[in-house]
Amino acid sequence: MAELTEELSRVKAEESGAPSPDVRVHPNPEPPRDLREGTPTVVVDDLHIIYRVYGAATEAEKGNAANALLRLLKRQGRPQMKEIHAIRGVSFVAHHGDAIGIVGRNGSGKSTLLRAIAGLLPPHSGAVYTDGQPSLLGVNAALMRELTGERNIVLGCYAMGMNPNQVKEKFDDIVDFSGIGEFVQFPMSTYSSGMGARLRFAIASAKKHDVLIIDEALATGDREFKRKSQERIKQMRAEAGTVFLVAHNLDVIEETCNRVIWLHKGKIKMDGDPQTVLAAYNKV
Numbered sequence: 080m081a082e083l084t085e086e087l088s089r090v091k092a093e094e095s096g097a098p099s100p101d102v103r104v105h106p107n108p109e110p111p112r113d114l115r116e117g118t119p120t121v122v123v124d125d126l127h128i129i130y131r132v133y134g135a136a137t138e139a140e141k142g143n144a145a146n147a148l149l150r151l152l153k154r155q156g157r158p159q160m161k162e163i164h165a166i167r168g169v170s171f172v173a174h175h176g177d178a179i180g181i182v183g184r185n186g187s188g189k190s191t192l193l194r195a196i197a198g199l200l201p202p203h204s205g206a207v208y209t210d211g212q213p214s215l216l217g218v219n220a221a222l223m224r225e226l227t228g229e230r231n232i233v234l235g236c237y238a239m240g241m242n243p244n245q246v247k248e249k250f251d252d253i254v255d256f257s258g259i260g261e262f263v264q265f266p267m268s269t270y271s272s273g274m275g276a277r278l279r280f281a282i283a284s285a286k287k288h289d290v291l292i293i294d295e296a297l298a299t300g301d302r303e304f305k306r307k308s309q310e311r312i313k314q315m316r317a318e319a320g321t322v323f324l325v326a327h328n329l330d331v332i333e334e335t336c337n338r339v340i341w342l343h344k345g346k347i348k349m350d351g352d353p354q355t356v357l358a359a360y361n362k363v
């Protein structure tokens with residue numbers, strides 16, 4: 080009974096606007112943006128990613144129809160499973176306001192690392208901790224080819240958690256930024272790959288992201304679009320998000336990022352400021 084009276088008086092106090100004695104009042108539950116600058120957003124701790132693929136271990140086992148039929152007749156199992164150890168003990172910490180470029184030769188593990196940060200690949204061991212929701216903007220980000228640009232903008236914005244008013248507010252800006260013009264009324268299947276990539280970038284960057292991961296999205300698009308997208312990445316950095324960027328064009332990385340991680344055979348070979356890391360990377 081005493082508990083009930085206490086609870087009732089707490090509810091009444093809350094209704095009257097007076098803070099109840101046992102409720103701590105935080106005047107600033109969210110620290111202002113500039114205070115968040117520099118706080119950790121992504122912690123990657125001794126991460127290992129292993130892909131398992133069913134592949135032929137020997138020449139004789141190589142997959143063709145005759146071999147598959149022979150295996151069936153002999154009631155043999157599938158060919159041996161192979162493991163590809165794509166990320167081998169990667170650790171680093173990213174902070175609010177960081178734009179981190181990831182460089183490395185083909186197959187060094189860049190896309191795998193980004194997909195793991197986005198939570199799309201489970202670690203074999205180690206862990207990825209993120210503050211906020213990471214969003215992966217890759218060349219394959221899911222837009223629907225049979226739908227018009229307009230429908231994709233609306234669906235894409237909803238998928239990022241916007242409400243109808245926010246979508247209305249952002250719609251024109253997305254179309255302008257993408258530069259697709261009247262093509263917005265046509266199905267995406269009629270777009271060139273550059274137009275599709277520009278629309279994807281325009282949709283994804285219309286929202287503030289805690290952690291935005293961009294995989295080669297800037298590789299397509301003309302000089303003007305590259306300039307605009309670099310500007311927008313800088314703006315997103317200024318809004319205290321964290322941006323990860325994989326691009327084979329090192330100039331883009333140098334101009335956009337404040338830090339570069341060089342991956343080699345699944346391990347970090349170097350991590351530091353763009354000039355130093357890119358100079359070393361260009362030497363090999």
Ligand SMILES: Nc1ncnc2c1ncn2[C@@H]1O[C@H](COP(=O)(O)OP(=O)(O)OP(=O)(O)O)[C@@H](O)[C@H]1O
Binds near residue numbers: 131184186189
């Ligand atoms: N889905 C997959 N299944 C099996 N192995 C994969 C898969 N994706 C990548 N790999 C392997 O993992 C390793 C790292 O590949 P990843 O695509 O991450 O490298 P990358 O640095 O992004 O390459 P690129 O510059 O060519 O895009 C490679 O050996 C690759 O063959």
